[in-house]
Amino acid sequence: MNASTTALTTASSAASSAAPAASAVLGERPLPPGFRPLRIGSETDFLALTGPFAMKIADGQLNLGFYVQPKHCNVAGICHGGMLLTFADIQMAIAGKHQEDLQGFHMTVSLTCDFLGAGKLGGWMEGRTEVVRNVDRTLFAQCILTCDGETVLRASAVFREGAASPEMMERMRLKS
Numbered sequence: 001m002n003a004s005t006t007a008l009t010t011a012s013s014a015a016s017s018a019a020p021a022a023s024a025v026l027g028e029r030p031l032p033p034g035f036r037p038l039r040i041g042s043e044t045d046f047l048a049l050t051g052p053f054a055m056k057i058a059d060g061q062l063n064l065g066f067y068v069q070p071k072h073c074n075v076a077g078i079c080h081g082g083m084l085l086t087f088a089d090i091q092m093a094i095a096g097k098h099q100e101d102l103q104g105f106h107m108t109v110s111l112t113c114d115f116l117g118a119g120k121l122g123g124w125m126e127g128r129t130e131v132v133r134n135v136d137r138t139l140f141a142q143c144i145l146t147c148d149g150e151t152v153l154r155a156s157a158v159f160r161e162g163a164a165s166p167e168m169m170e171r172m173r174l175k176s
Contacts, residue, residue, distance in 0.1 A: 029067055031054050031065075032056075032065065032124060032126075034056040034058060035054040035055065035056045035063075035065055036054060036055060036056070037052065037053075037054055037055075038051070038052070038053040038054055038055040038064060040094070047090065050072075050083070050086055050087075050090075051066060052066065053065065053066045053087075053090070054066065055094075057098070060099060061095070061099065061128065061129070062094060062095040062098040062099060062129070063091075063095070063126055063127060063128050063129075064087070064090065064091045064094065064095070064126070064127050065124060065125060065126040065127070066087070066124075066125050067122065067123070067124060067125070068119050068120065068121050068122060068123045068124075068125055068147065069121075070121065072119075073121055077120075077121055078118040078119060078120060078121070079118065079119030079120070079121075079123075079125065079147065079152070081115060084113070084115070084119065084125075084145060084152065084153045085111065085113055085153075085155070087125065087127060087145060088111070088113060088127065088143055088145055088153055088155040088157070089108055089111055089155075089157060091127030091128075091129055091143050091145070092127075092129050092141040092142070092143050092155065092157045092159070093106055093108065093157075093159055095127070095128075095129035095141070095143070096129055096131050096134075096139045096141040096159065097139075099129065099131050100131055100134045100139065102134070102139065102161070104161045104162065104163070105161070105162045105163070106139055106159035106160065106161050106162070107159060107160055107162050108157055108158075108159055109138075109157075109158040109159060109160050110157060110158045111155065111156075111157040112155065112156055112157070113153055113154065113155040113156075114153065114154045114155075115152070115153055116151050116152055116153060116154060117147070117150050117151055117152040117153075118147070118152060119145075119147035119152050120147060120148070123147040123148045124147065124148055125145060125146070125147050125152075126145070126146050126147075127143050127144070127145050127146075128143060128144055128146075129141050129142070129143040130142050130143070132156070137160060137161035138158060138159070138160050138161070139158070139159040139160075139161075140156070140157075140158055141156065141157055141159070142154070142155065142156040142157075143155050143156075
């Protein structure tokens with residue numbers, strides 16, 4: 001498998017929506033149970049360049065995940081801190097909007113983090129978000145990122161709702 005050309009795909013284009021989640025793959029690797037490829041945005045936007053990502057919705061929570069590829073790593077061979085921050089930002093923005101049933105575009109106002117560990121090459125990076133507060137078009141969230149179950153980052157962010165055109169709303173819609 002060439003990591004730089006890994007594509008977001010499903011195990012079979014003929015698979016029905018009733019197919020078990022275990023049939024979903026990211027590139028050539030099977031996804032953890034309950035995850036499916038994240039389909040949002042376009043094939044050329046920032047999410048596509050930094051991904052591919054997967055998502056799982058369970059018990060009102062939306063978790064994102066990805067396999068750490070060489071393109072995500074620094075010269076030491078571990079997931080780059082900038083990638084961890086990027087993923088935490090994406091995790092909190094998408095999950096916070098989903099969990100609070102928000103519309104519109106929510107831009108990042110602030111983002112802080114604590115690096116607590118290292119994400120290893122090939123590891124499964126997963127995020128979980130908690131909405132702390134949602135008031136006056138401002139969303140406060142925090143998340144934990146783990147790699148193969150070990151905590152690697154704790155982050156918090158503030159997002160502010162901005163104007164979004166119908167075209168932007170369509171690009172931001174989670175697709176099945």
